[in-house]
Amino acid sequence: MKNREIAELLYEAADILEYQQVEWKPRAYRKAAQMIENLGEDIKKIYERSGKDGLTEIPGIGESIADHIAEYLETGKVEKFEKLKGKAPSGTAELMEIRGIGAKKMKKLADAFGIMNVSDLKEAINAHKLRKLENFGEKSEENLARAVEQYEKSHSRIALGKALPLADEIISALKARCKSARCKVDLAKIIYTGSLRRLRETIGDIDILAEAEKEEALKVMDAFVSLPDVEEVVLKGSTKSSIILKEGTAIDLRVVTPESYGAALQYFTGSKEHNIELRNIAIKKGYKLSEYGLYSKESEKQIAGKSEEEIYEKLGLVYIPPELRESRGEIKAAAKNALPKLIEVGDLRGDIHMHTNYSEGKESLETMIGEAEALGYEYIAVTDHSRSQRIASGMEIEKLKAQWYEIDKLSKRFKIKILKGSEVEILKDGSLDYPDEVLKELDIVVGAVHSGFSAPEKKMTERIVSAIGNRYLDILAHPSGRLLGKREAYAVNFENVFEAAAANGKVMEINSQPSRLDLNDELILRAKNFGLKFCISTDSYTISDLASMRYGLGQARRGWLEKEDVVNTYPYSRLKEVFKKIKH
Structure with a gap:
């Protein structure tokens, strides 16, 4: 469908014309763009059926704009607009999105300081140049600084761990508002779409789709734009509205009729x-x-x-x-009917990587066990940090054994099975942080790298492969070491790591912490080709962290994993056999 393409083309032309201080055309182009954006039919279909006469029947589209649309549909471009692009800075469109910058101000800034994009504007604000310009002053500069910050918030990538709960919250609030006496619309079908529904690790903005009859759509839009956390209404129409929340996230809502809901959801x-x-x-x-x-x-x-x-x-x-x-x-x-039967949340029987206040965790052993049992798990593994992780209050051997004693006592009070484990540091020489005589007493050994991230690829690969060769290591935790938006993955040859893991029967972790999501979907796909098994774990530090399992599950599904690929879908007896086999 060409509606969105043509609307964006007209919006861009309006921005450039406004920069050139053409008085009436930008308003006409924006009005036409908005009508096309909210049109309930494909504009290309209208043109094929009725030619330019059909286009001019659309409110807001006169002869001149109809000519431009026809030219674009026929050739894929508009010659006049191509020439216009050469007469304005390349950053015009993004600058025009910043609150408080109109065409006149933008031209003044370009003439005075050569400001052509958002980066230039930020630099000028930080250098306090704007306050020296006539009709600007210190207050204007401060307002623009806030506007730039808002713009960057709304245009930055959003982590899945933030976007998914926020989308759930918005949908819940909108459904409640639509049920009110004032609206009286039952949104039986409403869902987030786009890269969020595909559960990508980061997304651009949040897209929501709802089903409603045509006569109900405007009521739904009224409810949407009046939600309590709305900072700005960017667009309000009968089929699409856009808002920016106070915390900076951009959200689009589309409403379609029942006969098109499935097609729109797919699209x-x-x-x-x-x-x-x-x-x-x-x-x-x-x-x-x-x-x-x-x-x-x-x-x-x-x-x-x-x-x-x-x-x-x-x-x-x-x-x-x-x-x-x-x-x-x-x-x-x-x-070919050959898609995998993807793992589902109901398949998971336990969480086998979590922390307590024995090391860096915030909750007691009893509290974590109780919450896991309340979630319906059959088993958990308690895996506090090993001794070299002093910054994480890593446990000396005596403390580790004291934890075993408490686990034995608590096992008599809870139905859930409690595995004695540890997140053991993989030291720089590839050895593990506890001696073998301690490791062999543990039900689960989760090996991890927490230091030396800047090591060369060859050295890091040798370090991890050496640890994988230890018979007592069961699981390689957060294998790439990345922290989303904070730390890049360390350099390592994953072909060598996966090959060694497959040869030694080791399990690859999919860490569900929203800041990690490690392994990511691409590495999961690569690891699966080596015949490896996986576990999906939360690496929890609090009881609220236990709910993050949904994020790791999403990456597992993106990596084409089935129930059989993931060891913590197995019954307790089978899980124990898996780790027993690894050690022998």
């Missing part, structure tokens, strides 16, 4: 490449696929659209789970 969830592949399949079968449905090319009758399942079925594919829609072979597999 706004899949990656660009996944959707292109689907559209090509549709064309080959004599269909047209858009966010409004799957249509017969000849009769223009809708073939499917109410559900995602029927879209995939009509295209000759089994249903593809959202996490797989990245164009990594899932469509070919779906055509």
Whole structure:
């Protein structure tokens, strides 16, 4: 569907014209863009059916704009707009998004200081240049500094661990507001879409899709833009609205009718490449696929659209789970009915990496065990830090044995099985932080690197491979060592690591901490090719951390893992056998 493309084209042209201080055209272009964005039908379809006359029937589109749209639909560009782009700074569009900067101010800043983009503007603000400019002053500079900060907040990547709870919260609040006496709309179908639904580790902004009849859509939009945490309403229409929350996150809401809900959900969830592949399949079968449905090319009758399942079925594919829609072979597999049966949350029987206040954890052993039992787990492993991790209050051998004694006592009070474990530091020479006579007494040994991250690849690889060769190491924890947005993964040859792990029967951890998500989906796919087994663990320090299992599960699903690939889906007796086998 070309609506979004053409709307963005007109918005960009309006920004450039405003920069050039053309008085009336920017307003006309923006009005036309908004009408097209909220149009309930594909504009290309209107043009094919009725030509330019059909375009001018759309409110806000006159002869001149209709000519531009026709030119774009015919050639893929508008010659006049191409020339316009050469007459304004390349950063015009982003600068215009900053609150308090209109075209006149932007031109004044460009003429005075050569400010062409947000980076230039930040530099000028930090150097206190703006306050020296006529009609600006210190207050204006401070306001622009805040506006730039808001802009960067709303345009930065958002971690999955922040985005997912926030989306859940917004959806819950919107459903409640729509049920109120004032709105009276039951949003039975509403969900986040885009890269968030695919559970990517970071996302750009949050996209939400809801189903409602046409006469209900505006009520839903009224409820959305009036949510308590809204800082700014960027756009409000009958089918799409955009807001920015006070904490900076941008959220788009689209409302579609029941007959198009499944098609829209599929369209706004899949990656660009996944959707292109689907559209090509549709064309080959004599269909047209858009966010409004799957249509017969000849009769223009809708073939499917109410559900995602029927879209995939009509295209000759089994249903593809959202996490797989990245164009990594899932469509070919779906055509052959060869997709994996992905692991589900109900498959997990336990959490085998967590901490207590014996080391760096914040909760008592009893509290962590009680919460895990309340979650319905069959077993857990307590894995506090080993002795060399002094910064994490790592345990000396005597303290470790005191913990074993307490575990034995608590095991009599709780139904859940409690495994004695430790997160043991992999030292720089590749040895483990406890001697073998201690390690062999542990039910689970989780090996991890917490230091020397800047080591050369060869040295780090040798360090980890050497540790993997220790018969008592069971699991390699957070194998790449990264912290999202804070620390890059250390340099290591994962082919060598995975090969050594496979030869020694070791388990690879998928760490569910939102700041880690390690292994990530790409490394999971690579590790699976070596025939490795995995565990999904929370690495919890508090009882609230135990809920982060959903994030690791998402990465496992993105990595095409099935229940059998993950050892903490096994019953307790089988899990014990797995680790017993590793040690022998």
